[in-house]
Amino acid sequence: MPAKHDINKVGVESSDFPILCETCLGPNPYVRMSKQEFGNECKICNRPFTVFRWNPGAGARFKKTEICNTCAKIKGVCQTCLLDLEYGLPVQVRDAALGRKSQAPSSDINKQYYIQNLEAQMADSPDGSSTLDAEVANRAGREMLKGIARSDPYYKRNRPHICSFFVKGECKRGGECPFRHEIPKEGELSKQNIVDRYYGKNDPVAKKILREQAETKGMKAPEDKTVTTLLFLGLPQTTESEVRASLVGACPFVKPIDIRSITIVEASHCAFINFKQRQLAERAAEALSAQGGIEVGGKKAKVVWGRSRPQKGKAAASSGEASGSASGTVTVTGGSN
Incomplete structure (x- = not known):
């Protein structure tokens, strides 16, 4: 040879x-x-x-x-x-x-x-x-x-x-x-x-x-394109830097600069991850659902989409009268942008 x-x-x-x-x-x-x-x-x-x-x-x-x-x-x-x-x-x-x-x-x-x-x-x-x-x-x-x-x-x-x-x-x-x-x-x-x-x-x-x-797996992207937030459920006691490192490690295409904010709610053992772009949030959701969740601090956490923010003021009142009977009010379980 x-x-x-x-x-x-x-x-x-x-x-x-x-x-x-x-x-x-x-x-x-x-x-x-x-x-x-x-x-x-x-x-x-x-x-x-x-x-x-x-x-x-x-x-x-x-x-x-x-x-x-x-x-x-x-x-x-x-x-x-x-x-x-x-x-x-x-x-x-x-x-x-x-x-x-x-x-x-x-x-x-x-x-x-x-x-x-x-x-x-x-x-x-x-x-x-x-x-x-x-x-x-x-x-x-x-x-x-x-x-x-x-x-x-x-x-x-x-x-x-x-x-x-x-x-x-x-x-x-x-x-x-x-x-x-x-x-x-x-x-x-x-x-x-x-x-x-x-x-x-x-x-x-x-x-x-x-x-x-x-x-x-119930991770269908919301129709509201303004929703760019993923919610991590069942987290152990952790920090924002640890959540960020776990996300970047599980989704190598996500850079720290692509994340707008991370909000940890210790009482509920959850974290809100707000992305700058909807397309990147969709890719992260698809990757994490394929991996069966995300591991943070040695514990597997569930990943779900956030929901739309309720409209405020007169716009919310007028839209609520028109669609309230059909779809009900929108609850807030995650931020948008």
């Missing part, structure tokens, strides 16, 4: 075998692959890498590796679909459930330096693994991932792409066309990006999964 080259001198990666999930590999145990060294640029680190191409089964499209072997090892994902190898779920869902921090840097210089150090660690490791992502997994989050993970491979994902000529009404090949004759569905799932999926940011598939999981 040839010695590994210095990335700064060569800037390429060579590999003998791809890292693939069972779905992308297909049901055929005797799949044949073509191998092309330095056949394309990695979609993440932009280095030329070894591209593998194969047909996963009858009626499926030819597939190929999209990212290099090293980038796949950093995130523990398939080189083709970029889904987690253990659960078959998006990176954003896995990291939110396990409270993992985003590891791979996104800037070009930091990316190359990070990958070079990682490859050096893997070369020195007896089993070829890296210690950069050694973390203690959240048990509740891992159970949640097991519950929503597919037990069998989803080979439907290997179907041919939709025929663009059929969409225009110009395909004349009929049944001989190797592409699917379907009208594409417009929506958030139609706007997927391979880089966003890898880094676990703004992934529409992950957002849908996390939103559905939060709703099943």
Whole structure:
């Protein structure tokens, strides 16, 4: 096996075998692959890498590796679909459930330096693994991932792409066309990006999964968009700094500057966490519901949404007369902003 080259001198990666999930590999145990060294640029680190191409089964499209072997090892994902190898779920869902921090840097210089150090660690490791992502997994989050993970491979994902000529009404090949004759569905799932999926940011598939999981646990986001408060219930005796540290540790995407205020009510053993942005509050709620709550001072606390503030003055009186009989008065269990 040839010695590994210095990335700064060569800037390429060579590999003998791809890292693939069972779905992308297909049901055929005797799949044949073509191998092309330095056949394309990695979609993440932009280095030329070894591209593998194969047909996963009858009626499926030819597939190929999209990212290099090293980038796949950093995130523990398939080189083709970029889904987690253990659960078959998006990176954003896995990291939110396990409270993992985003590891791979996104800037070009930091990316190359990070990958070079990682490859050096893997070369020195007896089993070829890296210690950069050694973390203690959240048990509740891992159970949640097991519950929503597919037990069998989803080979439907290997179907041919939709025929663009059929969409225009110009395909004349009929049944001989190797592409699917379907009208594409417009929506958030139609706007997927391979880089966003890898880094676990703004992934529409992950957002849908996390939103559905939060709703099943009674954590549906309030319709009132002014509500940006989460409520931690059942807290031990704690301090504001400890609550802030626990939140940032459980939700690495939350920065201390993103929190407007934290109010602890010792008599009720609860805390109000008021975020500056509604979108960030929703992400935190989804992540904490996936983890089964938040651990503060060695005790697991329940997380719920705050509620709207009641309107004051004449506006409250007029709106109360119009909707009071239908919905009743609004109780205050959390602040907004």
